[in-house]
Amino acid sequence: MAAVQGGQIDPEGEKDIKTEPSNDGSGNNNANDGGVLSSSPGATSSSGTTKTLTAGAEDQQTLLAVLQFLKRNKLSESVDILRREAGLSDDADDSKVSDTAGSGLGSTVNVDAEGGDANSLLNRVTIATAAPPATAAPAPTKVPASGGEDQPDVNVVLSAYSQQGDPPLYQVYYSGLKKFIESVLDCHRAELSQVFYPLFVHMYLELVYNNHEMEAKAFFEKFSGDQECYYEEDLRILSSLTKKEHMKGNETLLDFRTSKFVLRISRDSYQLLKRHLQERQNNQIWNIIQEHLYIDIFDGMPRSKGQIDAMSGSLAGEGKRDANKAKVFYGLLKEPEIEVPLDDEDEEAENEEGKPKKKKPKKDSMGNKSKKQDPNAPQQNRIPLPELKDSDKLDKIMNMKEATKKIRLGPDNLPSICFYSFLNAYQGLTAVDFTDDSSLIAGGFADSTVRVWSVTPKKLRRVKSAADLSLIDKESDDVLERIMDEKTASESKILYGHSGPVYGISFSPDRNYLLSSSEDGTVRLWSLQTYTCLVGYKGHNYPVWDTQFSPYGYYFISGGHDRVARLWATDHYQPLRMFAGHLADITCTRFHPNSNYVATGSADRTIRLWDVLTGNCVRILTGHKGPIHALAFSPNGKFMASGATDGRVLLWDIGHGLMIGDLKGHTDTIYSLKFSRDGEILASASMDNTVKLWDSMKAFDELETDDFTMATGHIHLPENSKELLLGTYLTKSTPVIHLHFTRRNLLLAAGAYNPC
């Protein structure tokens, strides 16, 4: 596998980046489960799962923990049974597990029904299911769609369904539970209702797996209408699946099986549910809950329907609370000092910017350069960044000069929008990008081409051929000018090389390179000096939906249909990191402004934030009800905005891993989001032919952040989309697919005019 090699052949120059562990898959799974797994190997949940476990150090530990727990509770019979089944010797247990603090759970359900004191219950549930995903999950790097490779996995995955109850009783079970949940107190009902969907899916799949097609259909018809509307997409896929054979190679099914559906339920509600199921001896449902659901119990008030709806909707339930506990250094890196002697004008510019506009976060970091570092920022050399070249420094100076002329935006001072329409694109425009200085615009097209336009009067020129270059006087002052071939000057250039639609495109910060990702499974690096392809990065094998350069250049990220995001360096043909964990296609990828983190949005309706250094997933953000097609970080790195096919924009606090805003207004897929250079305005572009401007400052300010909210992540979202909306700008018939703020805060938008 490419991933494995990628780790091993990390070159010497990259020694600062930790060498990839040879098994990326499990490494990343560790990350997904948060710190729990590594610190205290948990116990397994029930006898059913225990059976499926195979040998392995981790599993042994788990078993031992269980044994110890049983012993402590004087359940010698169970201990014996378990030991016999697992084939462990008596002396094995005492040696290892002394440090697994008081955790564990009974091998049978009824064991701790009476002994379920609060503490052990909590531990049990939070830790209970930590292990199974790691073992049951197929290595995420494996290609999901290719049938042959999948077979063994599927069998492993599905074997859990082989135990079956009486098929006709499924409806009785389900409606019994439904009746119960409908009859509980209002405050618990919303929470317990979360159980319906995963239960429904698993029961349906069990029926299908055991060849009860008719019962499955009847079950589906009877209860599919009860599910929340945002699961409709999945239900549609599920409805077409009626035979055991169909389950092989079905990605949705695999997702559902390999990952436990995560529910957050308050302790009270959970107790209610458990008591009910035990009273009724409803083992079928209880088994499913034990095996396929991960119930994250918290203390405190049950959540309201609104709170739950805000967070649910992803393919695998909500993110676990632990998953978002890791510290994220969201601060910005210190701006490097620029040693180039500044002429007077620059000096002036810098002074100006340092004093009066200190409030702006971006300015802050630029203003107090060489002073103390942002406490939330990562170490300057946490990941190695490329050295600044002279040209980069010049560009930085230009940037700062421009920044002083920047318009201060706000609700009363909206940006002007300049719209670039692609004419005669025949619905073929698939991706657009602007350079940071807004001098170039690039478009990716369905006909596999990439086109670059100059939007300034300066024409695009190629470097002369090698033969001509040798004739040039290399000592002359204007050598940079002389190497360009005047004959090739034109307003646009076409780059040929891909063999499928180009879905992602990104300029390097220094404007020397262009990246493009395509349906053909490659990412290509183009030179904007010679307008030729330099490298084709292969590894994805399946369509690559998005790619983006790091804000510091050199690194780039790509993600696609194979559900893996890859981090590359331009000078390596193998990826440096592979981020696996998403359950469906990765639809968009974005670098954090400090380049230490990468955010990926996926068709599984989650957003994950990955640490570039460790490769760990540090945030799982759920709440979208459709595939995510747009991501944007605020310039100060603290916040993130995401847009999806459901037409909603969600705002996130990265530091706390909290959803802090829900902007409703668009009626179709959001394809682009951008914060203004100061982060005061958020612009969103959508398929519904509109650009909308939102007051992001207000959205962030109004955030109520008490300790409880911080601790639990249960936030009350104010219904204030209308107040935050500052403007809507309709195009004639042009879906807007890209947005860009110039350095002076002019908003550029782009899309293909679509007559008809």
Added chain:
Amino acid sequence: MAEERRQKQCSVVLPTESMKAMAESIGVGQLQEESCVALSEEVSYRIKEIAQDALKFMHHGKRRKLTTSDIDHALKLKNVEPLYGFQSQEFIPFRFASGGGRELHFYEEKEVDLTDIINTPLPRVPLDVSLKAHWLSIEGVQPSIPENPPPAPKEQQKAESTEPLKAVKPGQEEEGAPQAKGQGATSAESKGQTCKDKGLVRMKPRSTHELSVEQQLYYKEITEACVGSCEAKRAEALQSIATDPGLYQMLPRFSTFISEGVRVNVVQNNLALLIYLMRMVKALMDNPTLYLEKYLHELIPAVVTCIVSKQLCLRPDVDNHWALRDFAARLMAQSCKTFSTTTNNIQSRITKTFTKSWLDEKTQWTTRYGCIAGLSELGPDVIKTLILPRLSVEGVRIKAVSEGPVVSNIDKIGADHVQSLLLKHCASVIAKTRPLPDNMDQYRADYGYLGPMLCSHVVKARAQAALQAQQVNRTTLTITQPRPTLTVTQSGLGGSVGSRTPSIIKVPSSLTLMSTRPGTPTQPSPPATKYIVMATSAGAASTQQVITLSTSQSASPITSTVPSGASTLQPLVKLESQGPGGLGGSRPLQKYIVVSLPTSASSSLENKSSMLPPSTSPISVEAGMKMDRSESPGASTQSPH
């Protein structure tokens, strides 16, 4: 609903016949029924799977249409060879055929003669992709340039004009939203309050853009045509105002133009111009893309002026300024209906204004007429509560003028008009609300001087209602001409010239349906449901009424007689085609003439039947026609209808 839909989705399976047909096409003869079923289920499932994948490509291709290439890419994902030859994005080249109980879709492959292809001229080369920049917004305001969509759809205009009101008035419906359940309710609420406060402080700056050169030209042309002398041009201009979608930017200018125009022309008593301006208002109101709320402060005073002004024309005794008042009153009623809200209270304010000046003893007959017209257009409820109780008072006043010593001719005409107006509007309301029988004496007791006349009007109204009900029941004729006008010609008779009042009551009315060319001066209103009923008497004076009828009535059958039954009228309807001449100039005119004959024995009936002996005879129709024609031109030049 959703559930049903979903069920459908899961049950869609290809028919087994297709499997058989496909099997045959590749040479498998006898396929077992069971295999067919199994195959069709499997194939359906796979097809759905591929369709789902193809959707992904559509989304990433940033399109709304699924193309054949999306399917190819989805197949490629599954390691299946794509379908070659279906590159067309425009159409799916399948043909459908059925026969012998089979239904088939097939791909038609024609034999193509290569020489034909070689000889055909090359198609035009498609244009290359190009980039064009324009301003979508300048500092928050969208400029109106051809690249941008026509500004501000009506909903948005409405939202814009109503939103500030909402912010000022902490709304009823917003109250509920922030009150989330559970512990956060109080904090959320208090926060909601602060938001609202902030909303109060922040007022959106209004900025108007300069009109582009084209818009300025357009404005100039339109306004000139609207008040100019050429009727054809005016019709076109009004048509443009009533239908063009992009006038939002010019709305402030138009409304100022109208309000200033009215101000000047009222002083100068320029009736024609006032009529033109009111027709502009009408056209603006008819434009479906405009929302006039923001400009009512200019338009309403202008319209009200045209309703109640003491004098609107130079020769009040001759000119038909009454029609203008009627027309303006209708405009007023329409704007009340459309824009009156609990916030602006247009209707109640207008009603108060009218009532106040009507109650004033010193009010002139002209103003009085305007007030009554304005009130009665507001609907039967207003008539019932405000006008009916005052009928007796008004009757005394009218009686004083018409039967007392002649004070001035103008007063007399005014009183006449007020009387007929009152009769017209009140009769229909009373007919609906008052129980039978219609007793003259009872009416006199209830309504005073106007009572008896009212009574006969009510009788007539009831009869007409009954007749219409019958006509509706047997609709046979459709009128192909776009805008039929319904004209009621009340032919006055010999004895009734002196005093008009009795003639109105006793004269048999003939109903004329006539279709007019669209955009004629007499008909600026859209072809909706309005029909203009012109009541013309043989005398010099004429009245016009506009009644609103449903279309089905206009399309009522043309038959010789309607069975009289219980009705007191015996209408006769005659279709007549008429050559050039008369009102329409050279255009052929088709008239549907309904002649109603009251069956009740009265002297005037005898009179009438002696004059127009058998009502079905062509002569009588001709006579009616002529009268109609002779009246019409005068009326049409004056009336804004």
